[in-house]
Amino acid sequence: MTDKHLKYISKKMSYALRHNPDKYGIQLDEYGYTDLAHFIAALNRVHHLALTRDSITAVLTHSDKQRFAIRGDRICALYGHSIPGIIHHGTARHFLPSIKELGLLPMQRQFVHLSTDTQTARQVGARHDSQPVILMVDTQAARAAGVHFYVGNDQVWLADEIPARFLHGW
Numbered sequence: 001m002t003d004k005h006l007k008y009i010s011k012k013m014s015y016a017l018r019h020n021p022d023k024y025g026i027q028l029d030e031y032g033y034t035d036l037a038h039f040i041a042a043l044n045r046v047h048h049l050a051l052t053r054d055s056i057t058a059v060l061t062h063s064d065k066q067r068f069a070i071r072g073d074r075i076c077a078l079y080g081h082s083i084p085g086i087i088h089h090g091t092a093r094h095f096l097p098s099i100k101e102l103g104l105l106p107m108q109r110q111f112v113h114l115s116t117d118t119q120t121a122r123q124v125g126a127r128h129d130s131q132p133v134i135l136m137v138d139t140q141a142a143r144a145a146g147v148h149f150y151v152g153n154d155q156v157w158l159a160d161e162i163p164a165r166f167l168h169g170w
């Protein structure tokens with residue numbers, strides 16, 4: 001394969017794994033990984049290619065940067081996922097005073113869980129309160145201040161703790 005061909009495939013891989021898994025009919029797990037065989041089949045289908053696992057390995061080994069990782073039968077993009085400007089967190093009214101003071105904390109989990117759509121946020125919050133509050137997270141401002149967000153699936157993003165100044169909609 002020529003450099004140009006490898007670069008073309010790498011670009012399509014980035015787009016699928018960072019920005020638009022839906023278009024390819026693939027699902028990312030909470031660490032951004034997806035099944036490699038399905039991924040290759042999806043790239044071939046959408047772009048009329050005939051890639052094999054060897055072609056994907058060639059893209060990884062010939063690349064100037066480490067953009068992707070393959071672990072067993074799965075592949076992910078290591079960075080650059082697009083994140084909506086606002087994402088949501090559904091919570092209970094009685095948690096608000098503490099959240100205002102301490103920000104959103106992972107509590108018993110590894111990460112704070114966030115939802116891209118308000119409906120999911122409402123369902124998550126309803127587990128704690130019959131009238132949940134939907135907080136909005138300003139992801140741009142939070143990222144600029146060093147908060148890390150991790151791709152979940154289409155509906156879920158994860159984050160380390162988020163200071164209250166990046167939360168709106170109390």
Ligand code: HQG
Pocket residue numbers: 090091092095098099102103104105106107108109112113124125127128
């Ligand atoms: C709150 C389920 C006081 C936070 C769902 C939340 C979701 C604070 C609660 C996933 C706080 C923790 C996650 C602070 C955060 N003071 N309360 N400083 N910071 N909280 O259940 O986000 O069953 O651990 O607002 O579908 O409700 O795991 O997290 O209300 O996707 O598959 O502390 O859990 O999925 O509650 O839900 P949770 P969550 P699974």
